Amino acid sequence: MKTQALLLAVLTGVLAGPARAADTKLKACFIYVGPVGDIGWSYAHDEARKLTEKALPWLTTQIVEAVPEGQALPVIDRLVKGGCNVVFTTSFGFMDQTLEAAKKYPQVVFAHAAGFKRAPNMATYMADFYQLYYLNGLMAGALTTSGKVGYVGAFPIPELKRHISAFALGVRAVNPKATVNVKWINAWVSPVKAREAAEALIAEGNDVLAFTEDTATVVQVAGRKKVPSFAHYSPMYRFAPDSVVSGQLVHWEKIYIDFLSKVHDGTYAPGKLQDVDYWWLLREGAVELGGQPGLPINPKYVEALKKAQLTVGGKQVSVYDRVQELLKDMSSSKPAFDPFTGPLQDRNGATRVPAGKVMTQQELNQMQWVAPGVVGPVADEPK
Template sequence: MRKSVSAMLLVAAMLLMAALTGCGEDKKPAEAPKAEQKPAAAAPAPAAAPAKEMQVGFVYVSPVGDVGWSWAHDQARKAIAEMPGVTTSFVESVPEGADAERVIQNMARKGYDIIFTTSFGYMDPTLKVAEQFPNITFMHCSGYKTAPNMSNYFGRMYQARYLTGMVAGSMTKSNILGYVAAFPIPEVIRGINAYTLGVRAVNPKAEVRVVWTKTWYDPATEKEAAKSLLDVGADVIAQHQDSPGPQEAAQERGVYSVGYNSDMSHFAPKSLLTSAVWNWTPFYKDVVEKVRKGEWKSGAFWPGMETGIVGIAPYGDMVPQDVRSKVDARKAEVVAGTYKVFSGPVKDQNGAVRVPEGQVLSDQDMLGMTWFVEGVVGSTQ
């Protein structure tokens, strides 16, 4: 029995040695002949990180159409929609007030990154929704309120208004110019005043008569308001609304007109002298990039003609070269900052000096303007 056990142990030991020898061979295989070493190919450069996806919404007070305030904003919306990683959408013809709050809130609930609200009456609804959604950037056009995640913005359109006034003052024969005004708020009053200063810079005897429509977009009402001004002898019509109604009224009567927001010559080619126009694209692109990079900060933005955001449309064929040259020269001064529209002396319509000679009206005073300059016929109510 002991012999048998010894034999068995001997066999087991031999098997164990064989197994250990085999394992050693697996761990250290014979070396293959070394091939000629070649330099390793350079690793491809890492792909650039994709741009952060952005969803941007716009709220418009009037139909987009093919002319006017909302159309001008929508041209910029289309431009930023071409930026990598940017998706846009809009809602048009949104009344100011409760309807606006509902539309803005709906966009916020859908997780938009930026919401542009583009009418003065959207200010309080925008602020209310901004307080509820602190991680969304809100941009309100033409108001004056801000929040940590909400800015206000506009452009120095009064500069372009002044230049169009120079054109109109040069072209009037009756020295009566009509202005179809929207609402009696500082934005509109400031534009009327700048236009009148431009008119009287070239024609001190001219006056600007104002009629209020209390509308932003009502073609029939705005056209009738223009007719009422034509009936009292106005031979140039300007406006502050979206529709081309006043331009059409002027052409039908065979007199001149000055458009607003966009080039309205398509609607009144025989009447239109020029228009004060918007180009929001550079501003909107800048906002989107700043938000994407985390560089956006709340504030109040008021860029001027030097940025290209405000300007005037091409002159109509009826505008003589000497008038064009005079206006272009003043435009160059405005862009360079060497001429300020509200430079003293500036009197109000009652003859009181509001800006003394050698002084310039402050931005704060312009933004809160509630009085008419000398040469305006009408009330600020």
């Protein structure tokens, strides 16, 4: 009778745990701030979703793209009603509405990208680029002849402030008097604004460009003007193979596969997520240096980077060798170097990182100040 009762429980779905999980699809839903064809942030998340679904046979997924940052909650309502067990909200501006939804649906697992607020059923995650921005800054500092490097920025949120600051620290390690000149476009996806900002920066004498905007517009403008540039988030080398020096590539699938596998086996569940925060960098393989996979530095720029020099520990080394050395170090299990190691001041002269200290993840996630060399207005900058 016990055997018959157990079999009946399994068949009717009363039995919880691995026996049921093995036969039940886990449904994960993704909310994107941009269209999946943006070639940047949302495109990268969706490519990772596809890889994750392919890797996990028990997983099914659904997406909603181009959701404005103030309109996430009704989308979440619809997804939860549609049977989503896990909801990923993939933009900083979704943070507060994700937290609201987590309280509204305590049995659903939520994970928010790029934020810092969590709940018993809401985790946070980030594949962060600040190490790569420092390396790209070294290369930008070596390649600028005007001493003016342009940056097209989406929004002045902590993520961009740490990335622009890491970039500026790299630029100035090679070229101490150089500036990183920022134009904010207040949009994640706006080819028109990105083009206008890139063209204006070049007209103002900036002879190297970097950016945070989710299309390939900036590298295309740079390519037409024969200005070195750095790709962002996705492989963009193909859009300007003569001018894309390097860039930042992301592998969100590393996080998605790990996170969803833990949800599937019960390690992560509502009530267990308050302290779950992924902060994956080079050593975890969540990010990669380059304008396309497997190409950390465009061969067209190797000779110039080998000729450029900077001082490290009282010795002159080539920028190329320094980039390779730091890339190897920061990809190791215990990196010795971190761009945000003190003493560091902000651009207003205030000490932000004392000598011998390294910024914590929490400090980086909530960073409001910017580094010396960054030029242009920055909202919410402490005085």
